[in-house]
Every structure is written in C-alpha cells, then in structure tokens.
Amino acid sequence: MRRFADQAGLAIEQAARREAQEQTRALQAVTEALAAAATPKDVGTAIVRHGIRALGASAATVYAVTVDGGLELVAGEGYPDEAMRAWERAPLDATTPLADAIRSGEIVICKSAEEIAERYPSFEHAAGSFVAAPLVAAGRSIGGILIGSSEPRPYSADLGLIVSLARQAAQALDRAQLFERERASAGRLRKLQSVTAALSQAVSLAEVSRTCLEHATTGIDAPAGLVVLKHPGAASEASTVTVMAAIGLEGPDGEIPEVAAGSIAACLKSGRPTPVDDGWIAFPLASGALAIRLPWQDDLAAEDRAWLLTLVSQGEQALDRAGRYETERGIAETMQRSVLPERLPVVSGLTLAARYLPGTVGVDVGGDWYDIIHLSDGRIGLVVGDVVGKGVQAAAMMGQLRNALRAFAFEYDDPQKVISRLDKLVEGTLDAAFATLVYVVIDPRDRHARYVVAGHPPPLIRGPDGTTSFLEAGRSLPIGVDASLAFEAGEAWLEEGSTILLYTDGLVERRGSPLDEGLRRLAVSAAASADDPEELVDTVLRALSGDGERPDDIAVLAVRLAVSVIDDLRIVLPATQDGLIEMRTLLRSWLTEGNVEESAAAEAVLAVWEAAANAVEHAQRPSQSSFTLRARLDDAGRMRFEVRDSGQWKPGDGSAERGLGLGLIRSFMEVVEVSPSEAGTEVVMERGVSVPGVV
C-alpha cells in the first residue's frame, strides 16, 4: 500500500516538475520573442501567442490604455475576426474582467463557466475560464492581458507564470510605445521640413498663403479653409481684409463664408486661436488669419492643434519675406515694414510684443527669427535666433532650426536638453553652418525662467520700477560649433510686472562701436521706457536704430509678466453636491473681489460649474473623492481656471445635457483643454475679461 502511495506521490511530483520545466521554457520563449518585438503590435502578438502556449489556453487578448483614458485592442488570438473588430476600442470604466483588472491593479480569475456567468454575465465569449492581468510599468497601468480557456481551470498553479508574463509584457509594451512616439515625432519633423521647403519656393503673398493653407488642410484632413490678410499698409485697427487663398468653399471667389466670418473676426480681434465655432476654427497669421473647417464637429486634437500652430508661425516668416518681395517689385501700394502682427496673443499671465524688421541695406533674405512656443501647463518658450550667413541658404537653415527647436521644445522640459539636441542635429545634418540663439522657458504661474544663451547677446530684464539687468548665466558657444562642449542653463525668478527682452545683435551692434556700448544704450532706453511691452519695443528700436540705415535684420521680443490683481483662488472640496455649491459661492465672491464685470463673471461661474459638476458626477468614490479649483486673474486682463478631479471626464456619454454643458464651456471660454490621465482629469479654461478700472 505504502509502495503504491509512494509511487503515486512520485508520479505527481514528476508531473509537477515537468510542468514547472515547461513553464520555465515557455517564459524563456516569451522573453526571446519580446526582445525581438519592436512595435506595440509585435509585442501584443508575441504576448498572446506565447501566453496561450504557456498556459495551454485557447485564446488571448492584449489591450493598451490610450491617451484619452480608454482601452484599445493591441493584439488578439483565438477569437473570430469579426469579434476582434468589434472589440477594438472599449471604455476603461466598463464592467469587463480586463477593465476591472486594469483599474484595480489586481489579477481577475474566473475558474468556471458558472463563475463567469455569475460575475460577468455580459462576457460574450464561449469560455470555460479566464484570467485577466493588468500590465503595470513604472507604477502606471498601461494595459491588460486576458487569457481564456475553453475548459474550467483554477489557475492557482499558474499564478507565478502569469505574474512573470504580465511583468515582461508591461516592460516590453512600454518600451515599444515610447519608441513609437519617438518615431511619430520624427515623422512630424519630416512633415515640418517639407512645409519649410514648400514655403521657401513660394514667392508672393498669395503663393505663401496658398501653400500654408494647402499644408494646413491636408495635414489635418480638413475639407475647407481660407487665409485672409489685412491690406498692406492698412492700420492695425482696419476691419477690411483680403482673401488670399481659399480651398473647398462654395460661393463667389474672394468672399468670406458667413459661417467662418465669426471665427475670423474673433481671431483678428484677440490675436489668439479661436475655439471651435460651427465647425470652424481660426489661427492668427501675420496681419490676418488662417481659418479651417474641421472635418468633425468635435474639437481639434492636441496634435493637430500643435501642427497648425507651428504651420502658422512658419507662415508668418514666409509672409514677411514675401511682403518685402512684393514691395520691392512695387506690387504693394505702400511699404509695410513688417507683416508680422503688431499685437501678439496674450497668454495667461503674460503680455507679449514683438517686431521683426528686415535690414534695409542690400539684404535679400535674413537668417534671423523669433518664435513663441506654447508648451504644456501654460509655460511658454521664447526663442530669438540668428543663423550666421546671408542669402537663401541661411534662410533655409533658419527654417529647419526653427522647426527642430519647436519639436524638441515639446519633448524636453529642460532648455539645456533642447539646445543640446538641436546642436547635435546641426552637427549631424546641416553642413558648415552655425547659429546663435537664446531660448527661454517661462512659467507664468511662479515666474520661474530657465534659459540658454548660445553665443548670443544676453536677455535684458526690466523690473517693474524700471531697473534693468542682463541675464548673465547660461552662456555657451553658438550651436554647431563644437559638439563636445556642453550647454548650460541659467535660472531666474522674475518679479511680478517685470519684462524680459530678447533681441538679435542687429539691435545692439553698430559699426565702429563696441558691443558693450550698444548693450548700455539698450539698458538705458529700456529703463526710460513705459511699462507696456509694445511701447518698450518701439522705444528701444527708436533709440537704437532710429537713424534710418539698418545693415542687419532686427528681431525683438518683449514679454511682460502680469501682476496678479488678487491672490489666486485655490480650493479643494469634496466631490459632493455641497462641495460644488461651496465652490460656486467662493468663486463668485472671488470674482467680485477682483472687480470682474458681471456678465463675464456669470459666464465664468457657469463654465467652471459645468466642468466641476461633470467631474463630481463621475467621481469613482464620491465620499472619498475631492476636486480642486485654481483660479487666477491678472492685470493683463485674463482669467484662468484649472479644475482637477480624480474621475474620468466623459464628454460623450450619450447624455444630451453633457453635450450642452461642454458647449457652454466652449462658448464662454476662449481656450478649453481637457486632459484625462491615470490620476484623473484636468480641465483648463481661459478667457480675457474686461476688468473695470484696470487697463
């Protein structure tokens, strides 16, 4: 009897050892397959295939969490094709085993068909059992895997294998997604370069306008659009514009369709991109605007918005060049010194002014540029650059540098990294060229600035009381000179109401006069000037180059940090009805304290209410959840609201009221950004306001 028991025990032991060996082999096979997988799809396919094999299962799917907080099918096997097509996208808050596993961070097991019917009655697949595991990389759930069997199974013996599989899968998927994002940004860079090339071929204002419009509409698949510019030489307040290019419009040529007129007018008035209105959106372009008809009723995707912003900033430089060309040819009636806007968009917490003046002495095209980059979190990147050399080559290189810097600015927060990457690019691809530049990143909320000064004259700071100083740190050689030398970034905390001035050497250099003398004259004229950035740039230009001849291009950019009219409002409240009402009360009194005009205040309260109500409505656990409101009002005349919660934003959950709510938010605010993430959702809203008594 005992011998039999021993033998049975031995057999079981041997079977267990065999199974363990098989599992180890299976894991090794997965590791090898994942090492060879480059794209997320490859990773998904490898996981499902080897997962099925390792567990002796019949089917498996892998899902990834998407940027907008949903689930996307990456790969699947063992299910019919139609089923896979139907399950391509799924909401994260659904009651499915995979979504549950991802949200909870725990493995979900159903050992039998009965258990499935009890816990997940809507689980459609004819399954005997399944296990669902989250894929967690660096503490974040990035997806999930579900492995199903046609037979009942306890899965208890397989837990070790499943955990290892999930861990490897998470790491591989994370890597593959990162790689894919880098490739996508390289693809975007290529797209930008082709725009630069096309623009450099366009000679007249009409050609440049048409090229911009074509790239804008094809870039985001828009069915129609137009470009309008104010007449050269017209005063900036003039309301007449000329249609320079149009695509996909019905009606007589040269006419602005009524449905687009509102957006265009708003854009010309505010100098800012407009919110979506009747399917149209307008971006400021030089003295006019580029208006696009969106293909869907939804808002513009963040990536498409970034693309269009970059395109119009490119277009502005090309328009400036084309304007000069037309002037020289006598095409324009009066000479417009610069086609670039005289009133730049007001960014929350900042007032900007800029001038780009072409040289007047024997210069055909220049290598100077300036750029304003709207980064995340309301931070702003400022660039003034100068490619060494003249002629078409310098202009072409300038265009490429400008594009590349923009791309890197979105990728890296640290200016030092951005310029290092740019330098490597110059070394690697653009031949025998170098450039000087200043790149500053400012966060208007804490007025913290980080900057790199690459072989360029130093930025000037003008304090609110008129005292001036130059930013001395962050100095390095120009880019493209020596790849082995590192770039340094300087840091400064700027005072409320102070102004930072960036410029090219054309402003401060005079033949026969040392550079220091030019810098001294700049500081003196800035100190004597008025506070307002527009007046500051004019004063400075008059003082330093008002004597007629201008041998070099000049670019000047002035950014003034707004003064808070009242302290920021910062509240954290429970995600309940009472919390919402308390928020409304506090917000109303804050707006009254800030002397905000009644109808603007009422609109702001409603917009913030709608955003917060949506969040509260979808809080995961209302009694334990809270939401946050930050509000800011500054003397630049802008209000900014940030509503943050721990729930998931649902703009389209099918209820008409939510659509109405979002529509109201968009109507009452100039800028609306909804950012869902793992931690929750953030809604940022901004608008200008007339504040009585404040200019």
Place this chain on the structure above:
Amino acid sequence: MHSSHSASEAHRLLVDRDPTEDGVSVVRLQGEADLHTAPILRESLNEAIDSTLTTLVVDLTGVTFIDSMMLGVLLSATKRARLQGAELRIVVDDPHVRRIFELTLLDRVMKLYPSVELALAGAGDPVSGD
C-alpha cells in the same frame, strides 16, 4: 411633497405651480436651478404635463443660477408636452440666461417670452401642430 429629495435641495429651488385654468398652468421657479435641483422641477413638470393641459408656462425670472442639466430638463419637458399636444412656454428676463439659451440653440427649439403676461397672451387658443 418632494420627500425623495433632501431638505437642502428643496430649499435651494422652490417650485410653485398655479392651479390649471382653462388648460393653462404657470409654474414659477425661485432659486438655483442646477443638476441637483433639476429633479424637483422635472417631477413638477411631468405631473403638470400629464394632466389635461394645453399650455404650460415656466417662469424662470426668479432663478438665480441655471446650468446645462436644467436646460436638459426643460428640453425634455418641451418634447414631452408636444407629444401630449401641449405647448411649453419659458419666461426669461435675465440677459445672461437668455444668452445661455441662444448659445445652446435651444431658443430655436423652445418658445421664450420676456414676461408671464406675454407668455399667457396666446393662452386659450388651441395649439396648432408645429
């Protein structure tokens, strides 16, 4: 009457319905009309519409705050009334509230009047199909 709602909601929005006369009734709101108090109005409107009504006037002049959820309640009530052969008329005198109806294009779907008197002016006439 509204025992299913909390005391705080009932205090934030008061809904008064005049008795129906010749098929016309007026519902007056006082207070904050938002997603929490909307159910109070919804109940009241549903009760009113289900009876033998030809015209229901909803007076929003006493409303101090209105949001999209409340707009939704009014929209549903408008549709429901139409199905019963009745007409909903909304009284709005605050320019901010009027703007909300215009921005959401609901002023094209609902009938808005600047005062209860004007809203009642057509009362007594049979409602013609729209």
